[in-house]
Amino acid sequence: MNKYAERLYNGIVKENPTFILMLGMCPTLAVTTSAFNGLGMGLSTMVVLVVSNLLISALRNIIPDKVRIPAYIVVVASLVTIVQLLIQAYIPVLYDALGLYIPLIVVNCIILGRAEAYASKNSPGLSVFDGLGMGFGFSIALTCIGFFRELIGAGTLLSGTPFAMSLPEAYEPVSIFVLAPGAFLVLALIIAFLNAMNIQHNGNKKVEGCDGNCASCGQSQGCTDAKN
């Protein structure tokens, strides 16, 4: 795999910011009440991420090491302001739905994390692809969470887009899923599912004589393999 494609694969699958690195939990939990909101948040973050990675990578030899965090914040904050004004001008529906969470992209730890961990050490070209990969990974994760929360909690599919559909009248929405607890539940279930797939893929070591019931097990000491 060439190193540009590797960056994309890394951001979307191997180090998915939401499901693997568990970064940016605040927008992940707060705005994913529908697939459209999740996608909007993901794409806005991606735009900021790509451009900030490009700029910070280009400026990496100019920014003094001691003041690098304030310098990154200035770059990111300017970009977020531009994105915010653009969304407000062209997609007011999304602007109303995301509200406070757009300016909060400034402090999204994915953006600062990539600037610190990747863009400040690598060439602008690679940094752009890193931003794209991470941004896509974030967008896919948020859309996915939003999709399930919307489906179960409101009984609609892709509302706010031209492809909006809703479930038949007889379905009664489990409205806890569009509220805060539902965000945690859906996120946890998706991560559990992905981890289970991962374990199946990599093979799981089990201690001999383990019936999976940790409560009645005497040998909790030697069991770290099975538990992890």
Added chain:
Amino acid sequence: MNGLLNVSSSPHARSHVTTKNLMLDVALALLPATVFGVYRFGLYALCIMVVSVGFAVLTEYVFETCTKRKVTVSDGSAIVTGLLIGLNMPSTVPLWIPMLGSIFAILVVKQLFGGIGQNFMNPAMAARCFLLISFAGRMTTFDVDGVSSATPLTALKAGETVDVAAMFTGFITGTIGEVSVIAILAGGIYLLIKGVIRWTIPVIYLGSFLVFIMLFGGHGLDMYYLSAQLCGGGLMLGAWFMATDYVTCPITERGRVIYAVLLGILTGIFRLWGSSAGGVSYALILGNLLVPLIEKVTVPKAFGLEGKA
């Protein structure tokens, strides 16, 4: 082999208390409230409880079989959880609501956290809160013989007068198991006598709740108001059967006192200033979450180390 020659490692003296016996006692103690609920709300209430118990057991069996764990259906804990969920339902809910509640309680709250003994909050209470948030309308519509009316607690909050004697015997509206204080008390006293629970949690819970209501309820020492608060809603069921749940209450005696006082205060806060009239279920799951912390600060000193820092 001859029993006298049988050499085994310690412990040599074992208690006869098993999970199965305890759960049987709790189920027996819930019987008066269950029977009264069926008598009061009709056979449909029985259907609700059959569905909730059935699906609790079924979920536990299916999950443990699928994940190749030891099947713990026979210890009865799923039956008690299912029964408590059923008792916490209004008598008019469609049957899929207790079904959903039981699946959520057993699958998400109990099994995903490691099965019996590992759940971080009371499964029945978590399921009730789940349903209450999701289907607020259906979970708070109380209907007896086709006449729907507010629960005494809601009426009390709205400033209307309520019949305390009826609240004590149970001829009021409410969820299936919470209406009759006397039936719940009978069960609670049975548990106390059998030694299944100790008096600490229920008595201190109710006591601290009363003190809180006296101080902040705005009615002072008005016996009528206090007894209505005490008999109303899920407080009795919660204090005797939910707060005393072995898994989710603190293990230390001092911790239990703190836990019970906390529950009393939380219930009082939710009842007086919350948006709905009841608050026992939310107080309980919030209290459950604080249990590890309470246990941490109340670890008893080991023998011989009492004087040292």
